[in-house]
Amino acid sequence: MYNIDIDSEHGQLRRPLAWSLGLHLAFAAFVVFYAVFVSGMRGTGWGSGGGGEAMGATLVSAVPLPANPAETTNVLATESKGLAKSQSTVQEKEPEAIPIPDKNTKAKIKPAPVKSATQRKAAPEPPESNQIPYGEGGPVSGPYTMSAGGAKGGFGFTGSGGDFGSRYAWYVQAVQRKVSESWLKYEVDPRITEANRAYLTFDIARDGHPSNIQIEQPSNVPSLNQSAQRAIQRIDTFGPLPSDYSGSKVSVEFWFDYKR
Amino acid sequence: MWGRASRPCCRGGDARRSTGKGSAKVSNSVRYIRHHVLITTALLFLLATTSTAQDWIRTGTGLGVEKVRLAASDFKPSTNDAKNAELLKTFNDVLWNDLDNAGIFDLVSKSFYPLQEPGQPSEVNFPAWNSPPPNTSMLAFGNLGAAAGKLTVQGWLYDVKSQASPQVLGKQYTDDATTGAARVIAHRFADEIIFRLGGGVPGIAETKIYFVSERTGHKEIWVMDYDGANQQPITHLGSISLSPRISPDGSRLAFSSVTKSGWEIMMYSFDLNRMVAFTRFGGMNLSPSWSPDGKIAFSSSRNGYPNIFVVDGSGGNSRRLTNDKGPDVSPTWNRKTGSQIAFVSGRTGLPQIYTMESDGTNVQRLTDQGYAVSPNWSPNGQFLTFSWMRKYGPGEPGSNDLYLMDVASKQWVQLTHDSGRNDFPCWSPDGRHIIFQSHRSGSDQIWTMLADGTNVKQLTFKGANTQPNWSWK
Numbered sequence: 001m002y003n004i005d006i007d008s009e010h011g012q013l014r015r016p017l018a019w020s021l022g023l024h025l026a027f028a029a030f031v032v033f034y035a036v037f038v039s040g041m042r043g044t045g046w047g048s049g050g051g052g053e054a055m056g057a058t059l060v061s062a063v064p065l066p067a068n069p070a071e072t073t074n075v076l077a078t079e080s081k082g083l084a085k086s087q088s089t090v091q092e093k094e095p096e097a098i099p100i101p102d103k104n105t106k107a108k109i110k111p112a113p114v115k116s117a118t119q120r121k122a123a124p125e126p127p128e129s130n131q132i133p134y135g136e137g138g139p140v141s142g143p144y145t146m147s148a149g150g151a152k153g154g155f156g157f158t159g160s161g162g163d164f165g166s167r168y169a170w171y172v173q174a175v176q177r178k179v180s181e182s183w184l185k186y187e188v189d190p191r192i193t194e195a196n197r198a199y200l201t202f203d204i205a206r207d208g209h210p211s212n213i214q215i216e217q218p219s220n221v222p223s224l225n226q227s228a229q230r231a232i233q234r235i236d237t238f239g240p241l242p243s244d245y246s247g248s249k250v251s252v253e254f255w256f257d258y259k260r
Numbered sequence: 261m262w263g264r265a266s267r268p269c270c271r272g273g274d275a276r277r278s279t280g281k282g283s284a285k286v287s288n289s290v291r292y293i294r295h296h297v298l299i300t301t302a303l304l305f306l307l308a309t310t311s312t313a314q315d316w317i318r319t320g321t322g323l324g325v326e327k328v329r330l331a332a333s334d335f336k337p338s339t340n341d342a343k344n345a346e347l348l349k350t351f352n353d354v355l356w357n358d359l360d361n362a363g364i365f366d367l368v369s370k371s372f373y374p375l376q377e378p379g380q381p382s383e384v385n386f387p388a389w390n391s392p393p394p395n396t397s398m399l400a401f402g403n404l405g406a407a408a409g410k411l412t413v414q415g416w417l418y419d420v421k422s423q424a425s426p427q428v429l430g431k432q433y434t435d436d437a438t439t440g441a442a443r444v445i446a447h448r449f450a451d452e453i454i455f456r457l458g459g460g461v462p463g464i465a466e467t468k469i470y471f472v473s474e475r476t477g478h479k480e481i482w483v484m485d486y487d488g489a490n491q492q493p494i495t496h497l498g499s500i501s502l503s504p505r506i507s508p509d510g511s512r513l514a515f516s517s518v519t520k521s522g523w524e525i526m527m528y529s530f531d532l533n534r535m536v537a538f539t540r541f542g543g544m545n546l547s548p549s550w551s552p553d554g555k556i557a558f559s560s561s562r563n564g565y566p567n568i569f570v571v572d573g574s575g576g577n578s579r580r581l582t583n584d585k586g587p588d589v590s591p592t593w594n595r596k597t598g599s600q601i602a603f604v605s606g607r608t609g610l611p612q613i614y615t616m617e618s619d620g621t622n623v624q625r626l627t628d629q630g631y632a633v634s635p636n637w638s639p640n641g642q643f644l645t646f647s648w649m650r651k652y653g654p655g656e657p658g659s660n661d662l663y664l665m666d667v668a669s670k671q672w673v674q675l676t677h678d679s680g681r682n683d684f685p686c687w688s689p690d691g692r693h694i695i696f697q698s699h700r701s702g703s704d705q706i707w708t709m710l711a712d713g714t715n716v717k718q719l720t721f722k723g724a725n726t727q728p729n730w731s732w733k
Contacts, residue, residue: 164315167425170398170457173328177364178459186669208460234640239460242428250315 164250168242175204175238179254182234187227188258195221195258198228203249208237216253228256327366328457331389331396332359334370336379338405338412343437347411348404350442357487358450358465359400361717363692363710364458368396379403381416381427389420397421398428400453406437413442415449417456429456443489454690461690468731469695470494470504470513471706475723481515481528486688486730488706488719494528495535501526503547507554507573508732512536514548514556525558525575539575547590551618552598557581557591559603568603570618581620587611590634593618595687595732596641602626602667604633613646615667626670631660636686638711642666645675645685645694645711662696664711675713684727687711695719695728 165172188195198219203212213232218225232254241250334352337344360367374388378401389399402415417429429452435441444466451463464486473482476493481504484491494513495501501517513528525545527538543562550556554573559566563580566587570579582588586607594600602615608625613632616623626632630650637644648663660681665672676682680700687694695708704724709716 166422169422170328170419170428174457174459177326184666184669186666186671234642235459237460239455239458247315253316 164245164247168245171239171242175252175254178235178238179231183231183256184227185258187223187230189221189223192221192223192258193260195219195224198225198256198258199253200228200232200256201251201253202232203251204238204241205249206241208239208241210235210238210252219256219258221258224256224258228254231256327364328398329368329396330359330365330398330400330453330457331368331373331394332356333373333377333399333401335402335404335413335415336377338379338403338414339407341406341437343406344404346439347406347437347442350439351404351413351446354443354446354487355400355450358447358463359453361487361693361708361715362450362454362458362463363715364454368394377401381418381430384418384420384426386420386423386426398457400449402449404442409437411435411437411441411445413445413449417453429453458690461692462733464688464690464693464730467689467733468506468510469706469719469728470506470731471720471725471728472502472504473720473723473725475725481513482725484719486708491720497526497535503727504729505548505550506729506731507550508552509554510731510733512573514538514550516546516548516558525556539571539578541569541578549591549593549601551593552595555598557593557601559587559589559591568601568620581616581618582623583620588614592635592637592644594637594641595639600637600641602635602637602644604635610652613644613665615644626665626667632663634684638687639689639691642668643711645687647683647685647696662694662713673713675709675711676716686728686730688730689733693730695730697726697728 196219197217198215198221199217201212201214201216202210204210210232213229215225215229219228241247332355335348335355337348356367359365372393374385374394376383376385376388378384378399380403384399384401388394389396397419399418399420400415401418402413404411404413406412411434413433415429415431415433416427418426419428420426431449431452433445433448435445447463447465450465454463454465455461467486468483469486470481470483472479473491473493474480478498479500479502480493480497481495481501482491482493494504495515495517497517499518501515504513504515506513511529511531513530515526515528516523517526519526519540521540521542523544523546524540525538525548527536528534529536541560541562543560544566545558545560545562546566548556548558555570556573556575557568557570560569561567562569565585566589567583568581568588568591570581571577581601582603582605584605584607586605588603588605588607591601591603594602599618600615601618602613604611605614606612610631611633612628613626613635614623615626626644627646627648629652630648631652632646632648635644635646644665644667646663646665647660649660659678660683661677661679662675662682662685663672664675675685675694676696676698680698682696682698682700685694685696692711693708694711695706697704698707699705700707701718704726705718706720706725706728707716707718
């Protein structure tokens with residue numbers, strides 16, 4: 001009886017295992033195909049959304065932008081308003097400390113200037129690649145850059161799981177417009193003339209309702225943080241997400257610049 | 261690899277059916293299967309996580325608001341019916357006007373359009389549209405055709421800067437082949453475009469405007485489309501009717517009218533298409549105003565001085581909100597919250613704008629000088645618009661102009677300048693437009709403008725037309 005049971009068990013397993021073999025092979029082929037082709041076409045670095053011409057997103061790729069969005073968000077703590085050039089010039093001043101050894105007339109060390117020269121070359125590069133504020137590097141010279149009252153800004157998209165920014169540039173523009181309309185600058189402390197950029201994140205549900213509003217990186221002016229948060233809270237809906245978008249929500253990182 | 265690993269278990273099972281090792285092999289095969297199930301599950305989870313990874317938008321502001329550059333190509337005929345020409349003209353004109361009035365588009369002049377305008381998606385020449393001279397971001401196009409008394413319209417909205425996935429909107433409408441139907445379809449298509457590109461705010465192309473007209477010799481309540489078309493009388497009372505206010509659901513119209521017992525609040529039902537009975541309060545009852553949940557605030561002098569009262573939609577449960585000698589009139593609800601009421605009071609002399617909670621508490625004065633009347637609350641609850649003669653008195657050549665005030669900060673901005681008497685402003689449901697009465701043309705007429713005071717257009721021309729009220733939706 002025992003043997004018969006085993007026999008019958010193996011007889012039952014043969015066909016399913018053959019199916020399993022076939023399905024595993026098919027699945028492996030699909031994973032390889034997906035990894036090589038499908039994922040290669042989407043989810044590249046931010047600003048690389050081809051087809052985002054409506055927002056001029058293609059121009060972003062023309063600017064040396066950091067590859068990893070996470071890195072750039074950290075770098076934003078530098079609060080730089082422009083490209084890295086201004087910061088590199090600041091660093092060039094550091095070597096002026098070299099004349100100090102001049103006081104020691106005896107000790108004229110030639111390797112020291114050599115080191116400083118190498119530092120000069122080495123120092124600017126990391127900041128240039130990292131110090132471009134996220135979402136600002138590209139649009140600064142782009143045609144869709146807008147300015148008013150001395151403030152500047154623009155767009156930067158990323159598609160970690162898709163290419164929402166480039167496929168639905170019109171929706172992104174509507175979000176930007178609606179938040180801009182909702183932001184009441186008089187809520188910011190009138191004594192403030194300039195503030196560090198404030199970053200907020202929120203989700204847009206399928207019906208367009210914003211939720212999960214959070215200050216990702218606060219400005220140095222609390223009233224700016226509050227006014228930015230209120231600007232999002234005032235909005236009932238951004239309009240339903242595009243009907244052919246498969247996701248259930250989209251996340252937004254929105255920055256607020258303030259300059260009086 | 262996984263397939264190869266599964267084979268020995270089968271072979272082993274075949275070769276050692278009757279041995280004790282056979283059971284070991286069986287347990288091995290079960291272990292293999294479990295192992296594979298785990299790996300497969302993990303991979304599926306990984307794949308699912310990858311495919312549903314969250315999309316991010318990163319954007320910002322610090323700037324003004326930029327309008328969407330939109331081209332609205334004339335629709336092309338899709339049939340050879342003789343009615344097509346008339347229907348196309350109506351449709352194209354209405355669609356263009358609706359988009360132009362929306363206030364959120366920078367409409368590209370038709371003189372910049374390519375010679376070959378598309379009627380179908382396959383006919384869209386992207387480079388011709390997304391580069392100068394049109395240099396548009398969005399393109400609305402489509403076709404229209406009448407056949408066997410039926411009108412069919414196909415319309416698309418394309419993001420022509422995004423050639424990979426250009427379609428934002430695609431709609432087909434069918435109705436009777438009449439110019440009226442063509443107007444309605446054009447309104448609906450325009451509203452769809454405005455809804456998509458305007459951040460989810462419904463368009464106003466199908467909204468109505470109620471107003472007072474004395475073109476028949478009596479002041480009666482009339483209605484017209486938001487663009488001034490289809491003007492029709494509603495009441496035929498042969499009396500004096502003023503202050504029409506449509507209910508939030510659009511089913512009833514409240515107004516004040518002279519009756520045998522004096523000025524009373526009257527009610528017209530659009531469900532029954534006739535006047536319906538409403539409570540008579542006695543005294544002078546004026547300027548009704550609907551709350552978002554269907555209550556009515558109005559001014560009543562039943563106790564002597566005009567004060568603000570609130571009743572429910574049927575006229576019952578009357579409640580007095582203000583109680584002072586200064587006349588309190590023209591209440592208007594905060595249309596977003598329904599928890600505040602703005603009104604005009606002469607308690608300090610000249611009429612000024614005040615706000616209070618809906619229970620009559622926390623009265624605050626908003627204007628500090630001149631002669632301020634006719635407040636109307638914006639749909640988002642943020643602004644009040646009203647008519648204000650800031651310099652009032654002997655030797656002051658002031659005139660009634662329209663102003664916008666942010667209720668929270670009391671900051672205001674003047675909307676009309678040097679254009680005669682302007683009064684009775686009322687917000688559109690999208691919060692982007694204001695309709696008002698103006699004497700700038702030499703007689704009182706209804707005008708409309710964007711809420712920033714631009715794009716002023718006259719809507720009525722016959723007789724004297726006053727006190728406009730925009731429907732809620």
